[in-house]
Every structure is written in structure tokens, then in C-alpha cells.
Amino acid sequence: MSGLSLQDISMRFDLPNGGSVQALENVSLDLKPGELMSVLGPSGCGKTTLLNILAGFLAQTSGRLELNDHEITGPDAERGMVFQKGALFEWMSVRDNVGFGPSMKGMPKNDKTEIVNHLLDVVGLQEFKEKAVYELSGGMQQRVALARCLANDPDVILMDEPLGALDALTREKMQSLVLKLWKETGKTIILITHSVEEALLLGERLIVMAPRPGRIHKEYRLPFAELGVGADLREVKKHPDFAVKRDEILNMIWDMEEEIMGRTEEAS
Amino acid sequence: MTGLFVLAIYLGIFIAAYFIVTKVVQRATMKDYTSLKTVTFGDESAVRPNRWAGIISILTLFLIWGMFTGSSLLPKFLHAPGAYVGTLEFTYTAEADGERDDGTVTVVVFPRETETAAPDVEPGDGFAKNDSSAIAQWRTGLVRVDKNDEITKKDGAKVVAINGQAILPGETVQIENGAVTLSDKGTPNVAPYRGWQMEPLYLPPPEQVWSRTLTVLSDGFRSFTLFEHLGYSLFRVVAGFLLGALVGIPLGYAMGLSNWFRGWFDPIVEFMRPVPPLALIPLVIIWFGIGETGKIILLFLAALWIMAIAARSGVSGVNISKVHAAYSLGASKWQIMRHVIMPNSLPEIFTGARVAMGVCWGTVVAAELVAAEQGAGMMIMVASRFQNTDIVILGIILIGVIGFGIDMLMRWAERLLVPWKGKG
Numbered sequence: 001m002s003g004l005s006l007q008d009i010s011m012r013f014d015l016p017n018g019g020s021v022q023a024l025e026n027v028s029l030d031l032k033p034g035e036l037m038s039v040l041g042p043s044g045c046g047k048t049t050l051l052n053i054l055a056g057f058l059a060q061t062s063g064r065l066e067l068n069d070h071e072i073t074g075p076d077a078e079r080g081m082v083f084q085k086g087a088l089f090e091w092m093s094v095r096d097n098v099g100f101g102p103s104m105k106g107m108p109k110n111d112k113t114e115i116v117n118h119l120l121d122v123v124g125l126q127e128f129k130e131k132a133v134y135e136l137s138g139g140m141q142q143r144v145a146l147a148r149c150l151a152n153d154p155d156v157i158l159m160d161e162p163l164g165a166l167d168a169l170t171r172e173k174m175q176s177l178v179l180k181l182w183k184e185t186g187k188t189i190i191l192i193t194h195s196v197e198e199a200l201l202l203g204e205r206l207i208v209m210a211p212r213p214g215r216i217h218k219e220y221r222l223p224f225a226e227l228g229v230g231a232d233l234r235e236v237k238k239h240p241d242f243a244v245k246r247d248e249i250l251n252m253i254w255d256m257e258e259e260i261m262g263r264t265e266e267a268s
Numbered sequence: 269m270t271g272l273f274v275l276a277i278y279l280g281i282f283i284a285a286y287f288i289v290t291k292v293v294q295r296a297t298m299k300d301y302t303s304l305k306t307v308t309f310g311d312e313s314a315v316r317p318n319r320w321a322g323i324i325s326i327l328t329l330f331l332i333w334g335m336f337t338g339s340s341l342l343p344k345f346l347h348a349p350g351a352y353v354g355t356l357e358f359t360y361t362a363e364a365d366g367e368r369d370d371g372t373v374t375v376v377v378f379p380r381e382t383e384t385a386a387p388d389v390e391p392g393d394g395f396a397k398n399d400s401s402a403i404a405q406w407r408t409g410l411v412r413v414d415k416n417d418e419i420t421k422k423d424g425a426k427v428v429a430i431n432g433q434a435i436l437p438g439e440t441v442q443i444e445n446g447a448v449t450l451s452d453k454g455t456p457n458v459a460p461y462r463g464w465q466m467e468p469l470y471l472p473p474p475e476q477v478w479s480r481t482l483t484v485l486s487d488g489f490r491s492f493t494l495f496e497h498l499g500y501s502l503f504r505v506v507a508g509f510l511l512g513a514l515v516g517i518p519l520g521y522a523m524g525l526s527n528w529f530r531g532w533f534d535p536i537v538e539f540m541r542p543v544p545p546l547a548l549i550p551l552v553i554i555w556f557g558i559g560e561t562g563k564i565i566l567l568f569l570a571a572l573w574i575m576a577i578a579a580r581s582g583v584s585g586v587n588i589s590k591v592h593a594a595y596s597l598g599a600s601k602w603q604i605m606r607h608v609i610m611p612n613s614l615p616e617i618f619t620g621a622r623v624a625m626g627v628c629w630g631t632v633v634a635a636e637l638v639a640a641e642q643g644a645g646m647m648i649m650v651a652s653r654f655q656n657t658d659i660v661i662l663g664i665i666l667i668g669v670i671g672f673g674i675d676m677l678m679r680w681a682e683r684l685l686v687p688w689k690g691k692g
């Protein structure tokens with residue numbers, strides 16, 4: 001079966017003081033190629049841990065993880081990663097950052113230049129290609145990060161709060177860009193966010209995770225991503241279902257947070 | 269005492285210049301962005317070195333130097349009072365067998381350069397005869413007043429008064445342009461007025477240092493030219509530093525990348541780090557002698573730990589998401605080393621290199637002070653042995669200037685090579 005498949009993924013961190021944290025417990029999930037999934041959940045519910053396992057930076061303590069019928073054992077160019085910030089190489093120009101993956105593969109210079117130029121056009125940074133990345137604004141830097149990831153043509157793109165550090169307006173533009181890229185490239189994308197609206201907009205599928213132990217609490221299938229491609233996202237937000245779903249999920253997460261607070265209060 | 273006086277003058281110039289420059293000169297000129305900030309006190313970014321203050325600061329140092337050495341570069345009225353030169357006279361009263369008699373003592377105080385003999389004087393009458401003596405400027409001298417007297421100290425004569433003022437051994441009587449102290453054995457000790465100026469032996473005036481600079485430039489010092497001395501020191505620093513960096517940086521990388529290397533070398537590095545290189549000089553001399561090998565090995569050791577630690581912290585300073593990103597982009601371990609870890613650690617390494625160069629420069633001078641045939645440190649050491657204070661000062665100035673130059677050069681290279689420093 002092609003696509004991404006998670007079977008009973010569990011992750012336990014052993015702490016130095018002898019205790020342990022069950023960051024994930026029996027997470028199972030199947031993602032078809034080209035699916036866009038957003039992940040929501042209260043802080044500490046294991047979202048980053050899950051993404052790190054998918055990227056191959058962490059090895060799960062149990063369970064099985066497959067992409068296109070082969071097991072995932074470590075980081076690989078087939079799974080690209082977009083971080084919240086600080087992952088660009090500030091000693092390289094914008095162009096060299098975007099061309100990093102192709103360079104590592106030893107791609108011929110002409111092919112590489114073509115890819116880089118194309119992607120710089122797509123993210124609208126053609127004029128800035130000679131600039132150093134630290135000369136760009138936060139939003140531009142995230143566009144570079146997206147382009148860098150796409151230049152490598154991965155099967156799956158993993159994003160950990162990619163827009164979390166941006167202001168509201170830039171964020172909205174970037175959301176449109178993510179949708180556009182998703183549609184144009186047909187990549188499988190998993191996107192972690194703290195914003196319920198963003199999760200609704202950027203997820204054909206949306207999973208809400210619950211903490212202690214980290215697990216999938218509820219899953220939704222949503223129409224908004226499809227509607228949002230090439231459209232004004234503010235219009236999509238006016239969709240009658242949007243507010244309903246948003247309030248439902250907000251309450252769900254709110255309850256989880258309350259429970260966590262209650263538990264820590266009891267414990268102390 | 270003189271020190272307090274110098275400090276007072278220094279503070280005076282500091283405060284006066286502050287008011288003159290900030291209230292009068294700059295009022296009209298400051299018009300950039302910073303001048304629009306209303307909160308500057310506590311805003312470090314608004315604090316920039318005042319260029320006027322820098323210039324005046326240096327001029328003040330030279331001014332004070334000139335004032336207290338009687339420099340010919342300054343008009344006379346600015347000089348601090350100098351040590352007395354001329355002729356002193358005082359009378360002493362000797363007492364023997366209940367009788368008293370006066371004698372006059374004439375003391376010639378001569379400038380250090382022109383040795384002068386004691387003048388001839390009339391012996392005068394009475395049993396206490398007149399005496400004379402010659403003392404160099406800044407010096408004091410015992411005058412054996414009883415030597416030519418009819419009744420000497422051995423026969424029981426005692427000095428009981430100076431200029432008519434009664435005096436006991438250990439006491440002092442002020443005379444015009446000086447003071448006379450009776451020594452424990454009863455001999456007058458003449459101390460001409462010393463003034464506020466420094467003796468050239470301790471601190472020569474600036475022009476003397478300058479003229480000495482010119483002679484050293486043309487004649488060299490101890491069979492090497494000035495540039496050879498400095499060149500040797502610089503060569504040792506550069507050779508030692510390069511060797512240290514060549515070994516230290518890979519060592520630091522290895523320590524930052526491998527458990528085994530970290531475990532193996534951590535104790536050594538942590539142990540060697542607090543040992544000042546100066547403490548190694550004796551051992552290095554015992555092992556390698558005073559030649560070039562020993563010096564370069566010493567500097568190698570001085571630079572090695574600093575560079576290793578800098579490279580190690582450069583590796584551990586890599587934001588882990590950069591490494592993760594590179595792996596996800598398909599980079600191999602070697603490519604991560606080459607394209608992520610090395611450039612990312614360059615700023616740290618440059619900082620380390622600046623520290624190491626500074627330490628090496630200080631260490632080489634110290635090592636040359638201990639033993640060397642040529643070099644900046646050797647120059648000031650030998651000069652001080654021969655009381656050539658002007659060469660000592662020249663050496664200190666050159667050492668400071670070169671050390672500063674090295675640091676500026678490193679900063680310039682840093683700006684050029686790692687423009688992304690601090691921008692991560």
C-alpha cells in the first residue's frame with residue numbers, strides 16, 4: 001500500500017530521575033498520497049514527538065511505521081521538514097538555501113538552477129535570491145524554508161508550527177501559499193499548529209490529540225482546505241460549518257487543558 | 269603623594285573636557301537618529317564612544333607624562349616643579365666638651381648628566397670647619413661634617429643644631445630648597461628638594477623615548493634591528509597559534525561529535541584550561557631549551573586548549589533543527605559536517621581565535637622576558653637590566669600597539685568571513 005502508515009506507535013521517554021513520560025500511546029493512522037492533515041492538541045500532548053518520529057529523528061519505542069511499503073528508520077530526503085524557525089542556513093544566500101537538497105544529491109548545476117528558479121518564482125522571492133537569509137523578514141524566511149523543502153521533491157512534508165512565529169496577516173498569506181503548493185505539487189502534508197482556525201483551513205483531515213498519554217482523541221474530515229485553494233480564506237471562514245467546528249474543537253481542547261490543570265493542582 | 273596630585277589633574281581634565289565638549293562643541297553637531305532618543309541612560313545601544321573623549325584622553329596621557337618629566341615639548345609653565353639644581357647652604361652646630369662651634373656646609377646639587385666635584389671652601393675658624401659636598405639631582409647625601417673638624421665624632425663631637433635649630437639623631441630640619449636629617453649615627457644627611465617630576469631614570473620624557481626609538485630603528489638593539497625583534501615575536505605567535513588551531517579545531521570538533529573523544533579529552537582539556545601558559549614556561553625551558561622550539565611549543569599549548577574549547581562549543585551551539593533539516597534534505601554525515609557544522613561553528617572559532625591570539629601575544633612577551641636572544645620581551649628585559657627605561661617604555665608601547673593591531677585584524681577578518689555572526 002502506498003502512502004504513510006502508522007501502526008500502534010508508542011513513545012516513552014525515560015527520565016534521568018528514574019521516572020518516564022508516555023509521550024505517545026498506540027497512535028495508528030493511514031495517510032494516502034496527497035492528503036493534507038493538520039494536527040491539534042494541547043501543549044505537551046506529543047505532537048512534536050510524533051512528527052520527529054515520522055521524520056526519523058526519534059525511534060519509537062514500539063509500533064511500526066511505513067512509507068510506500070518500506071519501513072522508516074531514519075531521516076531521509078523522501079520526508080521533508082519545515083520548522084517553526086531557525087532552521088535556515090544563515091551562512092548561505094537564499095538561492096543556496098533553496099538549492100541545498102539538490103546540491104547534496106550532486107544534481108547537475110543546470111537542473112538545480114532551474115528547480116531553484118522555479119521555486120523562487122512560486123514563493124515570490126526571485127528578487128531576493130542573492131540576499132542572505134538573515135536580511136529577510138520572518139514571513140519571507142518561512143517561504144524560503146518551504147521552497148527549500150520542495151526543491152528536494154519529498155513524498156511527505158512535515159511541518160511543526162511552520163507559521164507559529166508570524167504575524168496574523170503574513171500568516172494568512174502563508175496559509176494560502178501552503179494550500180496552493182499542496183494542490184500544485186500533490187504532496188502528502190502533515191502540519192502541526194496551535195491555531196484551531198489554521199487547523200481547520202489547512203486540513204482535509206484534522207486530528208485532535210489528547211495528552212498523558214499522547215493519543216488521537218478525535219478525527220475530522222473537512223471541506224475547507226479544498227474550498228480554500230485559490231480562494232479568499234476569509235470567505236471560507238464564513239462557511240456556516242466553520243464556526244461550528246471551530247467552537248466544538250476549541251471546547252474540546254479547552255476541556256483537556258482544564259483537566260491537565262486540575263491534575264497538576266491535585267498533584268501539588 | 270605625587271600620585272594623588274596626578275589623579276587630581278587627570279580628573280580635572282576629564283571633567284573640564286566633558287563639559288566643554290558636550291555642552292559647547294557638540295551641541296550644534298549631533299543630529300542623527302540616536303540624538304532623537306530621549307532615553308539614553310540605560311540604553312546600551314545609544315552609548316557610543318565619544319570621539320572627542322578618545323582624542324582628549326590620549327592627549328591627556330601625553331600631557332601628564334610631559335608635565336611630570338619636564339618634557340621639552342611642553343612650555344615651561346606647564347611643568348610640575350622640578351627637582352632642585354643649584355647650591356644649598358646650611359650651618360651646623362657641633363658640641364664637644366661643653367663647647368659649641370658653627371660650621372657652614374655648601375652642597376652643590378648638579379644635574380645627573382654633568383658630574384660636578386664638591387667646591388673648595390674656606391675652612392673658617394673655631395673647631396668646626398666649613399664643609400662642602402656634591403650631590404646629584406634627586407639624590408641625598410651624607411655630609412661627614414666632622415671629618416675636617418678639630419674635634420671629630422670619635423673624639424666626642426656631636427652635631428646638635430642645623431641652622432640654629434636643635435636637632436637629635438633621627439630628626440629633620442627644613443632648610444631652604446631641601447631638608448637635613450640627622451642620621452642615627454649623628455651625621456647630617458642632606459636631601460635637596462625633589463620636586464614633583466619623575467627622574468628620567470624612572471620615567472624619561474616622551475621626546476627621549478622618541479629619540480631613542482629613532483636610534484633603535486637605525487642602529488638596532490643587541491645586534492638585531494627593531495623589526496627583527498618584533499618580527500621574531502610575531503613569528504612565534506603566528507606559528508604557535510596556527511599549530512594550536514590546526515590541532516585544536518579538529519580536536520574540538522571530535523569532542524563535539526563523538527562520545528569517545530569527548531570522554532577521553534574532556535579531563536585533559538578541563539585540566540589544562542585553568543593552567544596559565546606562563547606556568548608552563550619553566551618546564552618548557554627545561555625540556556626544550558630557550559630556542560624557537562620551546563617558545564613555539566609553549567604558544568602551541570597556549571592556543572590549543574582555547575581553540576579546542578571554541579570548536580567544541582561551536583559544534584554544541586548548532587541549532588539542532590539545522591542539523592535535522594539538513595538530514596531531511598538528504599545530507600550525509602560528511603556533508604552535514606562540511607555544510608552545517610563547520611560554517612555554523614565559525615563565529616565561535618573566530619571568537620576563540622581572537623582570545624587565543626591575545627593570550628599568545630601576552631605569553632610570548634612573558635616567555636621572552638624569561639629567556640630569549642631576540643624579541644620584544646627580551647628587548648625590554650635587557651633594557652631594564654641596563655636601566656634604559658626609555659627602551660622599556662618604547663617596548664611596552666610597541667607591544668600594546670601590536671596586540672591591539674592583531675585584535676583589529678582579527679575583527680576585520682571576522683566581519684569579512686563570518687558576516688552572519690549573531691544573526692542565527
Ligand SMILES: Nc1ncnc2c1ncn2[C@@H]1O[C@H](COP(=O)(O)OP(=O)(O)OP(=O)(O)O)[C@@H](O)[C@H]1O
Nearest residue numbers: 013014021023041042043044045046047048049050
Ligand atoms: N527528549 C525528551 N525527554 C523527555 N521527555 C520529553 C522529551 N521530549 C518530549 N518529552 C515529553 O513528551 C511530551 C510530549 O512532548 P512534545 O514536545 O511532543 O509536545 P507537543 O505536543 O509538541 O507540545 P507543544 O505544543 O508545546 O509543542 C511532553 O510531556 C514532554 O515533556
Ligand SMILES: [Mg+2]
Nearest residue numbers: 047048049160
Ligand atoms: Mg511541539
